[in-house]
Amino acid sequence: MKDMLASMRTPRGLFTVALLLVFALLPLLTEAFGQRYLLSVGTRIVIWSIAAVSLNMILGYGGLVSFGHAAFFGIGGYAVGILSANGLGSGWLQWPVAILASAAWAAVIGALSLRTRGVYFLMITLAFGQLVYYLGSGLEAYGGDDGLNISRSRFAGLIDLRDKASFYWLCLALLCATLWFCSRFAVSRFGLVLRGAKSNELRMTALGFPVFRYRLAAFVVSGAFGGLAGVLLANEGAYVSPAMMSWVKSGDLIVIVVLGGIGVLFGPLYGTVAFFALEELLKPGLDLLHKGWGEYWQVVFGPMLVLIALYARGGIDSLLGRRDG
């Protein structure tokens, strides 16, 4: 407890606490200032943060560059969509099914992909992501390319997901749970083995750890949380489509994790906020410079990513001061 209080007094701690405070108060703030739109942006930031935290578990702690993480958005989302289209609207059924389906998919592709290394791993996860994408767009009964309008999951008497503020609170609570899990995960024996294998696989193998099985387990856990984010994303827009699992979304998730700081607990949070804020700020900012330029914000955003990759190792987290150890 003492350590925690001390770490809160550093710039990083203050920044994180301030960020979480803004998150916690967002519905009240947007209500007070009449900015309903910002609440939906906020909801999406929270959901993407969950996905980014889940990617960080394997990418950050495991060093496994998975380029197919958006598939879990799709599997989680489509599980909700398909069940609701067939009249099974209960969240008590939908959510576990969606998360189990994501975990199962993660187990299958993990078992195949983790046999490969480096670029091959990156490419095979990318290809599996595309496989799910094409399967989704081939689901003609569920909208095909156009996607599917769904009714939000029902938790009778407990919470109404159609209410924007309650849905936001729920997402935030789930983000906190995910972060809590990740913080335990990172310092557990399991997490330490995973991090050890990231820095030296051969050594961990020589020490007798079944590295493959540890990685596979991490992949499954990460996929399950990714599926949860997919469930929430489907409920946010009451809509699922193959576009939510295109490879560009997987790329966005990697960008977010790297932008925030790889293998840092709150990194994905910083990254998601920065990613969405950049989009929301660059557009009006460029319009201010010259009318009509805002539309082309990615001309600026793209080179920014190049510069971040080249000169800002450690992402936003490293801007908040050195880490000890």
Next chain:
Amino acid sequence: MDYLLIQMLNGLQLGLLMFLLAAGLTLTFGIMDLVNLAHGSLYMMGAYIAWTLIAWTDSFVLGALLALPATFALGVVVEAVVMRRLYARDHLDQVLATFGLILFFNELVRMIWGPAGKSIAVPAFLSHTVEILPGVPYPAYRFALIVVGVIVAVLLAWLVARTRLGMLIRAGASNRRMIAALGVNIELLFSLVFGLGAVFAGLAGLMAAPISSVKIGMGDDILILAFVIIVIGGIGSIKGAFVAAMIVGQIDIVGRAFLPDLLKTFMAPAAASSAAPAISQVLVYILMAGVLVWRPTGLFGQRS
């Protein structure tokens, strides 16, 4: 039977096009150890530059010939400004930076050429059909694509297997620190190889333009297919890229052509014809997964 032949030729033509794209990618991958997601952007830029030059010169051949040095120059500039700084970095940095380049190029194209797609007309002297077998007509342009594809593939094979540059490329792919230590000007070599890859990508883009269309993001989806091809073939192997491109071309086209009929035997016709393209795409990825499970470094990849 004729139908099968025509579909197989279409598959061959797609395969050759994919090979052009994959050849540059596998070289930069194998030699510079660079994950270049922006390779598809070079494909797109090739098509757009060709569109402009063809409109300007009013001749397909002249425009296309001028577009090749232009894409080479673009490749060399991209290499000098961005890629050169990425060789020593890990793959994650490369993914991030080249992902940024994709966003940049897509938006740049939208700024310069506008959001609407462009079309390049099939040149007049190739707009007829040729009889590949008595009584079996085939579009002359597609036939020309096959011819050009084969010529370029042979040229590339000759370049890699028989010339000094090719020798350095092969040496670089197997041990680049060693050839640097032997006094080869590695910066020049990398620059050349990247430019060469850009030319092949641009050529593929401009040749595909008359049969598909020139649009923003046209390189993004085909890039994934090119990655699949080089992974199946084994990274750094030109031969592997060629074999894999041929297989993928056949699966994609023949799958598209024959799956609907196959599916109709047990599915509703409408559902069958809409599911078939998706399934033939999926087949390609299943093939890749199968190859990687069997050989984790691809068909012709070096065992590490």
